[in-house]
Amino acid sequence: MSAPARRSRPRGLRPGTVLAVIALVLVSAVVLLPIAIIVLTAFKPVAEVNAYPPSLLPDAWTLDNVKEVTAELPFARLVANSFLFAGGVTAFALVFDSLAAYALARIDFAGRKVLLVAIIATLMIPFQATLIPLYQLVADLGWVNTYAGLIAPRAADAFGIFFLRQFFLSLPRDVDAAARIDGASEFRVFRSVVLPNAVPALLTLGLFTFVNNWNDLLWPLVFTTDADMGTITSGLTLLTGPGGIVPHGVMMAGSLIAILPLVIAFLLIQRRFIENIATTGLK
Structure with missing residues (x-):
């Protein structure tokens, strides 16, 4: 009588893999944060740029900064x-x-x-x-x-x-x-x-x-x-x-x-x- 086939258990993520993914996400966030600030600030009105406390996302998007830099x-x-x-x-x-x-x-x-x-x-x-x-x-x-x-x-x-x-x-x-x-x-x-x-x-x-x-x-x-x-x-x-x-x-x-x-x-x-x-x- 042949031995019953073993059921393959679904393999979960190893702890090392999870830690590596978390580290990758954190490092990516740190690297991309300055670029995100540049992009979002470029489309903020002057009042929002100088507002305190500062906000990451602009409430009103504008192209005035782009127009001004190309004009000056x-x-x-x-x-x-x-x-x-x-x-x-x-x-x-x-x-x-x-x-x-x-x-x-x-x-x-x-x-x-x-x-x-x-x-x-x-x-x-x-x-x-x-x-x-x-x-x-x-x-x-x-x-x-x-x-x-x-x-x-x-x-x-x-x-x-x-x-x-x-x-x-x-x-x-x-x-x-x-x-x-x-x-x-x-x-x-x-x-x-x-x-x-x-x-x-x-x-x-x-x-x-x-x-x-x-x-x-x-x-x-x-x-x-x-x-x-x-x-x-x-x-x-x-x-x-x-x-x-x-x-x-x-x-x-x-x-x-x-x-x-x-x-x-x-x-x-x-x-x-x-x-x-x-x-x-x-x-």
Whole structure:
């Protein structure tokens, strides 16, 4: 006589899973709360923005803050400058960082380790310590209030070189050797063999570089004195009224418009980003 089949008991959530979900919800709430405050304050009337005690949800929704920020600032020009600045830095950094990282990771030459240590050591130098010499150099070249002055000093980055070097080291060298046996030049190996397998790393570095430069405030403030050459972040500082009074509703409306391109850029590349991570090493 065969043994009776065991009934499968429905599995409940484990305590560890429940705690992980609760922690995820709490962390997500903490991260999203400032964004929610920006969005909701941008559509509040001035009276509600300045009311005490403050409220999270507006009683009356309005577009006055958005209209005022677009009227007081050359917003289209500032957004275009931000795209040229952040996009230009990202494009040049990906080219120069990947070339330097490839040389440090895949080519044996004298002094390679010393050069790598020197590049990493620059990460320990505060950015503010090099700001005045950089400005003097840009001023001597006549690049103040120009796109060249904004982009050129950031065309390469020590972190990007180190990041891509570590990724290139993880790729197998067998394909490189096979390509060289077939007569491929070093640049051909770099372009046709290494880069196609490094798309996830390039997308990651590109996203971080673009976001960091888009959100940067100090750099455009120092290297541009003309309002028409400012970026969206530096332009928002012009909204401060007399006596240091900050129109919070208008400021939040400007901040909301400023982060929208970043959200759109992330939504556009996230699918390709995930697909390339899943297929890394299979090409």
